[in-house]
Amino acid sequence: MRVPSQARTATSAAAVKQGKAVEVADETTATSITYAQPDGKTFKTEVTTGPVRARHGGGWVPIDTTLAEQGGTLRPKILAEGALVEFSAGGMDPFVKMSADGKSYALRWPTPLPKPTVKGSVATYTDAAGVGADLVVTALPSGFRHEVVLRQRPSKPLELRIGVEDEGLALTEGKDGRLLLKGEDKKLVAAGTRPIVSDGGAKDRPASVKHGEASSDVVTKDGRSELVVKPDQAFLTDAGTIYPVRVAAAVTLPVNADVEVTSDNDADFPGDPTAAYTMAGTRTGGFKHRVHLKFDTPNLTGSTVTDAKLTMNTIDAQNCGAALANGIQVARLTGTWDPDNLHWANKPAFITEDASTNFKGVNQDCATWPDSMDWNVTGIAQDWAAGAADHGLVLKSPGEANINNYRVYTSAENTDEFGSPPKLTLTTSGPASAPTVSAPAITPAQTENGTTVTTSLTPQLAATVADPVGGNLTGEFEVEHDPAATGQGTGQIWAGVSPEVVSGGQASVSVPSSMLTDGWKIRWRARAANAAASTTSAWSDWQTATVDVPNPAVGAFQVTPSQAVNGGTVATSLTPALQTTVTDPAAQPVRAEFELEHDPAATGQGTGQIWASAIDNVASGTQATATVPEGKLADGWKARWRVRAINTATAVGSPWSDWQPLTIDVPDPVSEPAVNALQVTPSQQVDGATVTPTLT
Secondary structure (H helix, E strand, O other): OOOOOHHHHHHHHHHHHHOOOEEOHHHOOOOEEEEEOOOOOEEEEEEEOOOOEEEEOOEEEEOEEEEEEEOOEEEEEEOOOOOEEEEEOOEOOOOEEEEEOOEEEEEEOOOOEOOOEEEOOEEEEOOOOOOOEEEEEEEEOOEEEEEEEEOOOOOOOOOEEEEEEEEOOEEEEOOOOOEEEEOOOOOEEEEEOOOEEEOOOOOOOHHHOOEEOEEEEEEEEOOEEEEEEEEOHHHHHOOOOOOOEEEEEEEEOOOOOEEEEEOOOEOOEOOOOOOOEEEEEEEOOOEEEEEEEOOOOOOOOOOEEEEEEEEEEEEEEOOOEOOOOOOEEEEEEOOOOOOOOOOHHHOOOEEEEEEEEEOOEOOOOOOOOOEEEEEEOHHHHHHHHOOOOOOOEEEEOHHHOOOOEEEEEEOOOOOOOOOOOOEEEEEEEOOOOOOEEEEEEEEOEEEEOOEEEEOOOOOEEEEEEEOOOOOEEEEEEEEEEOOOOOOOOOOEEEEEEOOOEEOOOEEEEEOOOOOOOOOOEEEEEEEEEEOOOOEEOOOOOOEEEEEOOOOOEEEEEEEEOEEEEOOEEEEOOOOOEEEEEEEOOOOOOEEEEEEEEEOOOOOOOOOOEEEEEEEEEEOOOEEEEEEOOOOOOOOOOEEEEEEEEEEOOOOEEOOOOOOEEEEEOOOOOOOOOOOOOOOOOOOEEEOOEEEOOOOO
């Protein structure tokens, strides 16, 4: 199953909120656009065989081949990404220049050109090829088409010599007479079609148009290349040829994938991937026509396809009607094919499983013209989604009998007339957003007699959060007093939300300090939330826990200076140092508190507390020392002292230690012989020294 992207999830939620389809902007390409539907479950994707939009100004805009004058040249407003085309505004400049991948290709008319007449994407240079012979250049989504339109029968054989200029490209002629423009890496950058000659006897009825031959050669002399085109003189002078006659060719980037191949096409004359029209079906005389279509559908694999439709803009058929004989069948291609080299002998195979047929016929006799033909290709798209290779579709006459059963469609290149390329519309659905929460856990904790005991006042709460649509989720947590524990408080203690985690990950929060008290009984729960889809899971069951934080400890009591006398501790100073070793289970620093008082058993010397003190930030595992100040003790007193340790971060402390008895017995001064008041007689003091005037 394909899990929707976070962008799809968010856009689906927006579509539901707005009550209309919303574009999934992250998935838009030159040939594809996807919309989340307001039902919150489905997505509709429209894919074309050629580019219909391009990046512009930070977003996607429709391709617009309308010509506008810019800096002395004519340029289309918006072309397919990677294509730059400009036409001459008249004069001696090349009549067309095309750039791609930093390389350029230009065609130059042998004589100065008049100022063109511009209509939409078409520039017409009247009489450029002689009286009654116009040069007509048309902007295409990914290139251009140039043609000479003969409005009257020429009086002599026609030869067109067009200068060719290329920078960074290798110009060669293919077996079929097409121009191939390749970079230094031999990769095809652009391709020109073989010139096609057609008469004007069947306007908007391509199937009835008469075609003639035209030779084309690339001639290089003195470093200058020319494209020499010679239409068949017999066709031009044939009384059955109806004027105007067009001699046309095109140059485009290799980005389109709709190609007609006929039973006449061979390796030397393959199908034309730049043709403005394609024909599927059969015509009497044994002519067979197939249209091959390729759609770029990278997001389809793994999707659930609920509907798929192929739409072709139809402009001609042998008759007009809703149900003509035989119809046109669409089938799934099972082999690879190259749009730039497709002919009858190498056409790909197809399979009729899930094939469908449309019997509709459209021509100018119909009340609606042009009109679309649609085929249900849901089964085919489901095959692709299930993993079948997507080689595209083929349109053909079922059985390809020798009868007139044909339809003519507009191609992706036909932008100046109809602008309706082949289109595949896919409706897919994914699982609806349904967050779940599981595996709730509290740490640090241990189980004692079936009860969960957390040993921290700031425990971590965690749970696994997931959603079948994927994306990022948060965990929402609530902590409250256990209703069964009376006398501690009631209701909510704290609530919090975790940072986002990927679906299937663990969401976690830590209860802030000062929220819990040692000894409390609490309960907590969690739920998963998908903010993008505005959905949440149900709350988990309540999880109970008891807060029991291990106390700090004190030990190894000492008095300095002191000595042991008959099993008791005797301090030999009136300012002794009281000492103890403190430890904290969380290895955090603690506060050591000391108390010193009269021994209740010693009457006649006083009662109650003598002195108290506290030492802060004592590292766990080290000794805390408090020195009794002067004036607090008297020699001979009997006293007692105790100590406790408190973790100030958690407010959890050890119990007071047992009273430690202490006797104060300062040693008496020791008597020793001494001399003083030394005198010399007779003597006197001179400069601080004793001076005697006698030797005795």
